[in-house]
Amino acid sequence: MSTIETFIEKFNEAVDFQEPVEVSADTRLETLPEWDSLAALGVIVMCDMEYKKTITGNDLSNCQTITDIYKLVA
Amino acid sequence: MAQSVLRNIRYRGLTTCVPERAFSNVQDCPPEQRSERERLVRNIGIETRRVCLEGVVFSDLALVAAEKLIAGLGWEKSSIDALIVVTQSPDYPIPATAIILQDKLGLSHGTVAFDINLGCSGYAYGLFTLGSMLSAHGLKRGIMLVGDKSSNPLSLDNGLLSLFGDAATATALEFDEAAPPMYFNMGSDGSGHKAIIIEAGGQRVPIQPHHLERLPGADGISRKGTDVILDGPSILNFSIREVPVAVAELVEFSPFGLEDIDYFVFHQANRMINETIRKKLGLPAEKVPMSLKDFGNTSSASIPVTINTRLQEALAQGPQRLLLSGFGVGLSWASCILEIENAYLPPLIEI
Numbered sequence: 001m002s003t004i005e006t007f008i009e010k011f012n013e014a015v016d017f018q019e020p021v022e023v024s025a026d027t028r029l030e031t032l033p034e035w036d037s038l039a040a041l042g043v044i045v046m047c048d049m050e051y052k053k054t055i056t057g058n059d060l061s062n063c064q065t066i067t068d069i070y071k072l073v074a
Numbered sequence: 075m076a077q078s079v080l081r082n083i084r085y086r087g088l089t090t091c092v093p094e095r096a097f098s099n100v101q102d103c104p105p106e107q108r109s110e111r112e113r114l115v116r117n118i119g120i121e122t123r124r125v126c127l128e129g130v131v132f133s134d135l136a137l138v139a140a141e142k143l144i145a146g147l148g149w150e151k152s153s154i155d156a157l158i159v160v161t162q163s164p165d166y167p168i169p170a171t172a173i174i175l176q177d178k179l180g181l182s183h184g185t186v187a188f189d190i191n192l193g194c195s196g197y198a199y200g201l202f203t204l205g206s207m208l209s210a211h212g213l214k215r216g217i218m219l220v221g222d223k224s225s226n227p228l229s230l231d232n233g234l235l236s237l238f239g240d241a242a243t244a245t246a247l248e249f250d251e252a253a254p255p256m257y258f259n260m261g262s263d264g265s266g267h268k269a270i271i272i273e274a275g276g277q278r279v280p281i282q283p284h285h286l287e288r289l290p291g292a293d294g295i296s297r298k299g300t301d302v303i304l305d306g307p308s309i310l311n312f313s314i315r316e317v318p319v320a321v322a323e324l325v326e327f328s329p330f331g332l333e334d335i336d337y338f339v340f341h342q343a344n345r346m347i348n349e350t351i352r353k354k355l356g357l358p359a360e361k362v363p364m365s366l367k368d369f370g371n372t373s374s375a376s377i378p379v380t381i382n383t384r385l386q387e388a389l390a391q392g393p394q395r396l397l398l399s400g401f402g403v404g405l406s407w408a409s410c411i412l413e414i415e416n417a418y419l420p421p422l423i424e425i
Contacts, residue, residue, distance in 0.1 A: 018113045037233060037293070037306050038117055044310055045350050054315065057307030 007070045014046035015039035025067045047073050075320060077327045078258045083205040084250035087147050087418030090243045090382040091139040092124040092369065094424040097227075099123070099236040107232070114236055119345025123239035123370035124424075125225040132163040133171050135242035136219040137178055138425055143244040144179070146418045149215060151179065156186040156216035158204050160196040160374050162403070163223045164189060167275075175219065186213065193270070194341045194402025195260075196220055196374030198410040201247070201398075202258050208249045218245045221375030226302070230288060231295045234304060237344065239370030243378035246418070257411040259324035261316070266405035269308040274299030309402065313347045317401050317409075318354040324397070324409045332357070334395060335411065337385060341400040342366045342376035374400065386419055 004025050012023060017034040029035045040060050047055045051073035063069045099120055100111050115121055126135070136159065144151065157179070159172035172187040181187075186207065192199050197220055204216045224238035274285040285299025297303065317340070325332055338357055340348055342365055352362050363384035365376065372379050377398050381389075388394055393415035401407035 016113060016117060018109050034113075038114060041306055041310055041346055042117065044307055045314070045346055048314055049350065049353065054311060056311060057305065060307070 004067065004070050007073070008066060010046050010050055011043065011066060011069070014042035016042055023066060025065070025070070027066050028064055029066070030064070043069065075259050075261045075323055077324070078202065078260075080202065080205045080209055080256040080258065082209050082249055082251050082253055083256060084248045084253040085412055085414050085417055086246040086248045087143055088243060088245050088378055088382055089139045089143040089146070089418075089420060089423060090241060090375070090379055091135040091142070091423040091425060092239070092241045092379070093126045093130065093135070095125050095127060096122045097125050110232075111236065114232070117344075117346055118237065119348075119364070119366045120236060120370045121367050123225065123236075124241065125227060126223050126240045130223075131165060132161055132221055132223040132240070132242055133159075133165050133175060135223075135240065135425065136161075136221065136244065137175060138423055139242050139244035140175065140179055140217060140219055142420065142423055143217065143246055143418070146420055147246055149246070152182050154181050154185060154215050154217055155213035156204060156207055157181060158188065158190060158200055158216065158218045160190045160192055160200040160218065160220040161222055162191060162193050162373070172219070192404070192406060193222065193373045194343065194376070195400040195404060195406040195408045197377040197400050198258065198398050198408035199260065199400075199406075200374075201245070201256065201410055201412070202260065202408065204247050205256060208247055211249075214249045216247050218247065219243070220245065220378060222373035224302070224371070224373050229297070229301060231297060231301070233306065234302060237371050239372045241369060241372040241375035241379050243375045243382070245378060254413045257324060257328040258408065259320050259327065259410075260408040261320065261406070263312070263316075263405045266308060266312055269305045269312065269405060270302065270403040272300060272302050309343070310347055312405050313343060313401050314350045314354065316407055317351050317399055320401075320407055320409050321355055321397065321399055324411060328411050330395070330411065335397045336361070336394040337388070338362045338397045338399070339377050339380050339385070341402060342369070342371055342380060343402065344371065376400075381414075382419065383422055386421070389414055389417065389419055
């Protein structure tokens with residue numbers, strides 16, 4: 001059963017921030033200080049391995065919140 | 075995908091030459107970047123890289139590797155029929171570096187010499203090209219020099235700066251009717267040619283004065299027009315989509331199963347990409363040697379660098395069946411199954 005909660009857990013693991021921050025479904029990506037190209041690669045791998053979905057760099061640039069990314073795999 | 079069997083080709087030896095100078099991705103950076111670099115290192119798996127001193131180029135390393143290989147095999151220089159250089163760091167735009175090295179190595183004027191412009195996929199392509207030439211009868215011995223000087227210590231692109239290491243490798247192939255067959259799987263997708271590109275300096279975008287200035291790109295990173303641009307997400311998607319499929323196809327095409335392969339040697343792209351490929355194929359880590367940590371991404375040299383530095387002991391104990399798979403710039407990919415037995419494989423050369 002895939003939920004936004006488990007997605008957020010996997011997201012946190014994938015982005016591997018040096019200084020972890022509280023993330024919720026509505027968190028805007030631009031407010032995350034360490035949301036960068038490395039974090040994006042981590043999320044692409046996570047979506048592929050955990051959700052069998054291919055997310056492109058463009059898909060991610062069009063996302064503003066965590067929920068937007070979740071919608072791509074849900 | 076193109077698949078092919080190559081017969082009568084013996085893998086006779088491999089030498090690797092790297093610069094002695096090592097850069098640490100965590101230590102050798104300004105203190106304020108250290109935390110960011112630690113995270114980067116954790117994810118790309120690269121701790122140190124070998125970087126050429128100013129003025130040293132790929133062919134300088136390749137020359138040393140080639141001399142060592144030829145001497146170690148005891149080959150008369152006049153007996154070498156072909157010299158192929160696989161690089162994207164040639165001495166000059168023209169002529170081909172292989173021809174310059176024919177002369178520097180003292181090989182005969184009867185030598186077939188040319189360059190192949192490939193990067194990450196280049197090792198298996200080189201084996202296929204040189205092996206095909208030798209298996210066509212007539213030529214007996216060939217040397218292939220593979221690698222790049224990809225480091226760019228003055229770059230402001232942190233991702234790029236911590237990724238690439240320099241290395242050159244020399245591989246000897248010989249016609250031998252008793253040699254086990256080699257199996258190949260190869261492909262190309264030019265729709266992704268912008269994923270890894272140097273935009274200026276060819277005929278499509280002739281070099282202009284502004285290409286020599288660092289100007290901010292769409293991603294906020296300042297680069298020269300002559301610097302490499304990497305589109306990380308595209309490369310990642312390509313690699314984890316194509317490589318596991320290509321490897322599975324090659325194994326299917328060969329008479330072997332995955333369990334018959336002793337080691338899987340992948341192009342060392344970065345840890346994230348390599349681990350994803352490994353997991354998708356269900357391979358145990360001990361069968362997938364890695365050289366990323368100490369040498370970084372060494373472009374087309376990464377497969378032979380890994381064989382030379384991680385499989386020397388195994389290869390000294392007896393014959394090993396390897397599956398090699400390179401993928402990247404082009405986009406281009408090539409995989410190969412081959413058996414290595416009694417090959418000349420001296421320790422790494424550092425200059």
